[in-house]
Amino acid sequence: MLIGFSLFVAIVFLLLFFWAVRSGQFDDQYTPSIRILFDEKNSEQKQTTNNKNRDE
Amino acid sequence: MKEAKSTLSRDLCFHCGELCKEPSIQLEDKYFCCTGCKTAYQILDKSGLCSYYDLESHPGVNLKSSKERARFDYLEDQEVIERISDFQNKTQLSVTLYIPNIHCTSCVWLLENLQKLDEGVLQTTVNFMRRELSLLIDTEDTSLRNVVEQLTTIGYEPEIRLDKLDAKTSKSHQNRSLWLKLGVAGFAFGNIMLFSFPDYLDLSGSGVGNNFQIFFGALNIILALPVLLYSSIDYLKSAFAALSQRGVNLDVPISIGIVALFSRSVYEIVTGIGTGYMDSFTGLIFFLLIGKLIQKKTFNRLSFDRDYRSYLPIAVNSIDSFGTEKSVSLDKLKPGFEIRLRNQELVPCDSVLLSEKAFVDYSFITGESDPQQVNKGETVFAGARLTGTSAALRTEEEVENSYLTKLWNHEAFTNTDKELKLTSFADRISPYFTVSVLGISALAGMYWLSAAGMEMALSVFTAVLIIACPCALALSTPFTLGSALNILSMNGLFVKNHLLLENLSKATSVVFDKTGTLTNRQDKKIEYKGDELSEEQKRNILSACQQSIHPVSRRIVESLIDEIKDTTQPDSFFEASGKGIFAAFDNSMICIGSRKFISEQTNISISDIPIPEFDGTTAHLAIDGKYFGYFCFKAGLRDGIASLLKSMKSKFQTFLISGDNESQRDEFAGLFGMQESLLFNKSPEEKLEFINQLQKDNQKIVMVGDGLNDAGALKQSDFGIALSDDISSFSPACDAILEGDSLKKLSEFISFSQACMNIIIASFVLSLLYNTIGLGFAITGHLSPLVAAILMPLSSVSVMVFTFLTTRYKANKLDLAIWK
Numbered sequence: 001m002l003i004g005f006s007l008f009v010a011i012v013f014l015l016l017f018f019w020a021v022r023s024g025q026f027d028d029q030y031t032p033s034i035r036i037l038f039d040e041k042n043s044e045q046k047q048t049t050n051n052k053n054r055d056e
Numbered sequence: 057m058k059e060a061k062s063t064l065s066r067d068l069c070f071h072c073g074e075l076c077k078e079p080s081i082q083l084e085d086k087y088f089c090c091t092g093c094k095t096a097y098q099i100l101d102k103s104g105l106c107s108y109y110d111l112e113s114h115p116g117v118n119l120k121s122s123k124e125r126a127r128f129d130y131l132e133d134q135e136v137i138e139r140i141s142d143f144q145n146k147t148q149l150s151v152t153l154y155i156p157n158i159h160c161t162s163c164v165w166l167l168e169n170l171q172k173l174d175e176g177v178l179q180t181t182v183n184f185m186r187r188e189l190s191l192l193i194d195t196e197d198t199s200l201r202n203v204v205e206q207l208t209t210i211g212y213e214p215e216i217r218l219d220k221l222d223a224k225t226s227k228s229h230q231n232r233s234l235w236l237k238l239g240v241a242g243f244a245f246g247n248i249m250l251f252s253f254p255d256y257l258d259l260s261g262s263g264v265g266n267n268f269q270i271f272f273g274a275l276n277i278i279l280a281l282p283v284l285l286y287s288s289i290d291y292l293k294s295a296f297a298a299l300s301q302r303g304v305n306l307d308v309p310i311s312i313g314i315v316a317l318f319s320r321s322v323y324e325i326v327t328g329i330g331t332g333y334m335d336s337f338t339g340l341i342f343f344l345l346i347g348k349l350i351q352k353k354t355f356n357r358l359s360f361d362r363d364y365r366s367y368l369p370i371a372v373n374s375i376d377s378f379g380t381e382k383s384v385s386l387d388k389l390k391p392g393f394e395i396r397l398r399n400q401e402l403v404p405c406d407s408v409l410l411s412e413k414a415f416v417d418y419s420f421i422t423g424e425s426d427p428q429q430v431n432k433g434e435t436v437f438a439g440a441r442l443t444g445t446s447a448a449l450r451t452e453e454e455v456e457n458s459y460l461t462k463l464w465n466h467e468a469f470t471n472t473d474k475e476l477k478l479t480s481f482a483d484r485i486s487p488y489f490t491v492s493v494l495g496i497s498a499l500a501g502m503y504w505l506s507a508a509g510m511e512m513a514l515s516v517f518t519a520v521l522i523i524a525c526p527c528a529l530a531l532s533t534p535f536t537l538g539s540a541l542n543i544l545s546m547n548g549l550f551v552k553n554h555l556l557l558e559n560l561s562k563a564t565s566v567v568f569d570k571t572g573t574l575t576n577r578q579d580k581k582i583e584y585k586g587d588e589l590s591e592e593q594k595r596n597i598l599s600a601c602q603q604s605i606h607p608v609s610r611r612i613v614e615s616l617i618d619e620i621k622d623t624t625q626p627d628s629f630f631e632a633s634g635k636g637i638f639a640a641f642d643n644s645m646i647c648i649g650s651r652k653f654i655s656e657q658t659n660i661s662i663s664d665i666p667i668p669e670f671d672g673t674t675a676h677l678a679i680d681g682k683y684f685g686y687f688c689f690k691a692g693l694r695d696g697i698a699s700l701l702k703s704m705k706s707k708f709q710t711f712l713i714s715g716d717n718e719s720q721r722d723e724f725a726g727l728f729g730m731q732e733s734l735l736f737n738k739s740p741e742e743k744l745e746f747i748n749q750l751q752k753d754n755q756k757i758v759m760v761g762d763g764l765n766d767a768g769a770l771k772q773s774d775f776g777i778a779l780s781d782d783i784s785s786f787s788p789a790c791d792a793i794l795e796g797d798s799l800k801k802l803s804e805f806i807s808f809s810q811a812c813m814n815i816i817i818a819s820f821v822l823s824l825l826y827n828t829i830g831l832g833f834a835i836t837g838h839l840s841p842l843v844a845a846i847l848m849p850l851s852s853v854s855v856m857v858f859t860f861l862t863t864r865y866k867a868n869k870l871d872l873a874i875w876k
Contacts, residue, residue, distance in 0.1 A: 007247065007275070014243045021235045031184040034164045037111065 071097050072211075073114025096210045103172045108162050115162030117211035128208075129383035130371030131201035131216075136385055140216065140370075141200075142190075148178070149200060150192045153214035155207070158187045167212065174198050174206055189214070216370050231352060238345045241287040244279045245338040251275055252335045255841060273325035276334040284318050288341045290348075304487040306480075306530055312490070313525025314340070320518040333522065336844040340527050343852040351534040351554065368404050368438075368455070372397065375448065386455050398446040405438045405458045407449035414447035416440040439764060480533040480555055481816055486526075493524040500835045512837060519839040523830035528823030528851040532816055536859040540812040543867045543874060548798030549777075549805055556791050559774040561809035562756045566704055566802070567747065567769070569761035570714035570724070573779050573799075574697050582615045585668070586677065586685010591620070593644070593679055599623040600639035600646045604631050608675050612648070612687060636675070647678040648687075654678050693723075696800030701727045703803050709755070711735065713743050715765050744768035758806070760799070764788050777802075804870045811866040818862070819855050826851035 020026065069076055069089035081088045088094040096116060100108055108115060130136050143150040158164070164182045167189050171177040176198025181190045189212075193203055204214055251272045295311035298304060314337070321332030374384045375394045384393070386404050394410065397403065403416070415427040418440050427443050430436055436449060438458035501517035537554035544551060551557060568574055589597070598616040601609040602623060626639040626646075636649015638657050647657050655662040658681045668674050668686055676686045704710050711733045712724055718736045728734055735746065747769045750757055759766070759773035762780065767788035770776030778790035779799060794802075830847050833839045864874045 003251075003271075003275075006250070010243060010247055014239060017239045017243075018236060021232050021239065026232065026235045028183045028185065031164060031182055034161050034184060035168070037161060038107075038165050038168075 068114065069093050069116075070109070071114065071116035073116075092211075099173065099210055100166070105166060105169055105172055108166045111162040111165055112160050115160050117157045117159075128201050128204050129373065129381075130385060131204055132199070133371070133383065133385065136371065137200055147194060147196050148192060149195050150190070151200065152188055152190045153204070153207075153216070155187055155189050155212045155214050157212050158182065158184060158189075163212070166210070167207075170203075170206075173210075174203055177203060231349070234345065234349055234352065237287040237290075238342070238349060241283050241338055241342040241345055244283045244287075245335070245342045248276050248279055248335045248338055249845075252331060252841070252845070255331045269331065270328070273331060276332060277322060277325060280318065280321070280334045280338055283338050283341050284314070287345060288314055291344070304490050306482045306486040306489075306526065309486060309490045309493055309524070309526050310344070310530055312493070312521055313527070316518045316521035317525070320515075320522065331841055333841050333844050335841070336522070336848045339845070339849050340525065340852075343849065344527060344530060347531040347534045350538040368402055372401075372404050389451055389455060391451050391453060393451045394448060395451060396446060396448050397442045399442060399444060401442050403436050403438055403440045403442065403449065405451050405455045406453040407436050407438075407451045409434055409436055409447060410450055411447040414442060415444045417443050481558075481813075481820070482526075482529055482533050485820075489526060489529070493521065496524070496831065496835075497521050504837065508837075516834065516837050519834035519837070520831060522844065523834045523839060523847070524827055525848075526823070526827070527848060528826060528855045529820060531852055531855050532819035532823060532859060535856050536812055536816045536819060536863060539860055539863040540809070543863060543872060544805060544808070546874070547801060547805070547872045548795035549792055549801075550794075551792040553791070556775060557809045557812060559756065559791070560758065560806060561813045563708060563758040563775065563806055565709040565711065565750055565755045565757050567711040567713055567750075567757055567759045567773065569743075569759075569763070569766050569769075570712055570716055573760055573762050574712070574724075575693055582611050583688050584677075584685060585688065586683075589684070593646075595620050595623060596626075596639070596641050596644055596646050596679075597648070597677070599641070600626055600629065600637055600648065603629045603639065604637050608687075608689075609637060609648075611689060612675070644680050648675050651676055654683070694796065694799060698727060700800045700803060705729055707803070708758075708806075709733070711746075711750075713738050713746055713769070715739065715743075740765045740768050744772050747772045758802075760794070760802070761788070801872065804872055808867060808870050808872060811870075812863060815859060815862045815866070819859050822858060823851055823855055826854075 067076055068074070068087075070086040071088055071093035074089040074093075076087050076089045081091060081094055083094055083097065086097065088097065093116060100106055137149070138144065141149055141151045155167075158167070164184055167182050168180050170180045170191075174193075176194045176196075177191060178194055179190075179192040182188070183190070189207075191203065193200065204216075207214060254268075254272075291307045291314065292311050294305065294307040298308055317333050317337040317340070321334050321337060324330040324332045368386060371383045371385045372389065372395045373381045374389070375381055375396055381396060384395075389395075389405060395404075395407070409430050409432055412432050414430050414436070416430055416436055417427045418437070435452065438453075438455070497517050497520035500520055501513045504516045505513035534554065537557055540557060541551055541554050551560075594616055598613060598620050601612045601616075603626065604610075624641065626641055628640045630638045632638075632649070632653060636647065636653035636657070638649075639646045647654055649657075651662055651665045651667070654660060654665055654676050658678050660678060660681065660683050665676060665683055668688060674686045674688045677684045701710060705728075710728055712728055713735045715738055716736060721734060721736065724734055738746070743766060747757055747759060751772075751774070756775075757773040758775045758777065759769050760777045760779055761767075761770050762778060766778075767790075770778060770788060770790045775792065776790040777792045777794045778788055779794050779796055781796040826847060830839070830843075833843050833847075867874050
């Protein structure tokens with residue numbers, strides 16, 4: 001039972017990894033490290049720099 | 057660049073950090089080196105984007121030296137848009153632009169905030185390593201042309217070249233499947249290790265219930281199956297391909313090992329003899345894939361295979377019969393078109409000049425850096441850069457048939473053998489390796505067959521195959537060379553492919569190009585030889601030369617502008633194109649030009665004007681009818697060249713091959729020693745032929761060059777290095793790109809590559825040692841899953857650590873940087 005559960009959790013993580021690779025998170029391993037340095041000063045700046053639409 | 061960001065210096069431009077020469081350009085408390093920088097600042101200020109300057113001090117791109125703004129008319133052309141865009145529908149357009157100027161954190165920030173400068177931009181994403189900007193724009197609000205022009209104004213001009221047409225970016229997805237395979241292998245490895253843990257503790261298996269053993273075994277098989285069928289499929293395919301062509305590469309013994317491991321494990325589990333070696337199997341694949349990932353690491357932002365198409369712009373302005381200018385993309389350019397080019401634009405194909413005269417710079421084709429004058433009716437070859445005023449031309453050839461592009465039709469460019477021939481040391485020894493492994497396993501199997509029967513024999517036979525799997529061997533080359541590539545890139549040498557390092561290590565001759573390689577293109581020294589000039593006279597010379605666009609006049613201006621602040625307007629000015637200039641001021645008359653020109657304009661007879669001993673470009677000076685002296689130009693040598701050549705002379709044959717004239721022969725004769733190794737006035741084809749000749753004498757050649765005129769020779773040589781002062785700017789087809797400042801370390805680079813070859817051999821010995829120990833267990837029939845599970849990862853990891861440490865130790869010894 002517990003073994004099955006542990007395997008299930010591991011498979012969930014594997015699928016998450018698949019999703020991450022497919023959505024392009026492993027294509028560019030450098031720029032995000034720069035992006036994290038930007039702080040958004042005022043609330044008007046609703047800039048989002050996520051990767052959602054990269055594959056379009 | 058690194059000083060405190062609060063410094064509002066009067067001397068340094070707030071935008072780009074350049075020294076401000078004209079102190080008048082300022083805005084509030086900030087100073088700028090040129091109006092371009094000031095404009096860029098104003099645009100950012102207006103849009104509230106000044107955080108740009110908080111992230112780095114002086115992050116801007118210097119706009120003063122940037123060429124006249126390229127014209128983007130062609131971006132209105134629907135067909136061009138279609139061909140460069142990634143995706144397009146009625147209202148949205150997605151495009152990826154290459155922007156060489158991306159260089160710091162601020163650049164990323166600014167470009168990703170582009171929508172504040174232009175409402176029509178919906179989304180921007182920067183890939184820093186590739187220097188790429190992905191844009192999604194709303195075509196109802198703005199146009200691609202607007203966005204590109206906006207980018208150019210703030211200093212980030214995209215490079216849109218002919219070869220980018222139709223080249224959709226599929227590259228970014230290349231590594232994804234490798235990551236996925238690695239993920240699957242890692243997942244299976246971790247979980248099987250977990251399930252095998254009871255076995256490690258209790259070897260007899262008595263502590264664990266029989267049911268559990270079957271359950272775990274079944275789980276292990278289920279987990280290992282995707283690893284065999286998905287993760288390791290590349291190795292199996294490669295081995296199969298090699299065998300079907302009757303060749304053996306390193307993937308063959310690896311595949312034998314993989315198959316033996318898997319089938320033996322399945323057999324053991326199914327028959328219930330043991331628990332199998334699934335942990336070793338998945339671990340092996342996991343480590344192999346890590347090695348592969350490292351091998352795949354390349355320098356994305358650099359392109360090594362550029363040809364003329366990446367050199368030429370995407371479109372030119374053509375004039376139709378009504379006299380209106382319209383942009384035409386290059387592949388539609390036919391002979392007979394009338395085109396208009398502006399300062400710094402490139403002639404796209406062989407053409408005839410229609411304007412009265414023009415100055416063109418052929419430096420990329422011939423290496424000769426002084427601009428030449430072309431008169432009406434004369435042919436201008438493709439690749440020439442127009443300097444000075446604009447000119448109209450009529451095209452004579454199609455782009456593909458021009459003189460410049462013909463060089464690319466040479467066999468050196470179609471010949472891809474050089475890359476195909478590259479095989480790693482591991483691949484070369486793998487036939488012997490495979491044969492000996494099969495031999496040992498057969499012998500051991502035969503011995504046990506007679507001693508203990510069929511079952512034992514089979515078990516030993518597979519055990520040998522398993523343990524002899526050259527996993528560590530396969531890793532040693534990519535890890536050593538990957539690490540070496542990293543170190544070299546930290547020191548300014550970017551190598552295209554790790555296997556090419558072997559060519560570098562075998563070098564016997566080094567061939568240098570002169571202009572731009574040994575000499576510095578920008579840093580041309582101008583010298584005045586003759587009678588002392590007064591302040592007044594200098595001012596008049598400067599004022600006179602400012603009237604002229606001739607390159608020689610321009611240089612004289614550059615050399616005097618720092619010294620003389622104010623200039624005056626001459627009362628009269630006259631220029632005989634290509635011969636000289638004559639200017640009258642209220643108190644004196646200045647005449648600068650060739651000997652003949654001076655004697656024509658003044659009453660100095662030509663015999664009174666000395667012929668300078670100096671052989672390069674000269675311009676004579678006469679003031680008020682009296683001969684004063686001459687200006688001469690010579691290219692300055694790069695730093696550290698003299699000592700580099702001195703140290704290389706003892707180890708290699710060194711040659712100089714230049715498209716330039718012989719004006720500097722004596723200077724280089726001292727550096728190279730022998731006169732025979734200096735070759736001047738060589739065309740691109742002759743350079744290529746020279747390399748060919750040396751190779752026929754069994755020389756291994758490293759060629760260092762920088763221009764299109766070296767492209768053939770670079771391609772033909774065993775290791776072609778393109779030297780570039782700005783690594784993201786143009787460089788010809790080559791095997792490696794070297795930063796200009798690092799040329800002095802070339803000798804160390806070669807020594808380092810030799811050391812790396814030794815490291816590979818040493819790591820081979822190390823991994824063979826593990827194999828031998830393992831074989832000891834296998835032949836005697838004692839290979840337990842535990843021993844395999846320890847020994848196989850251990851050998852891989854120790855090879856990784858060994859190569860990492862030794863390459864850095866060697867690099868450190870050679871005074872190369874090992875940390876960034």
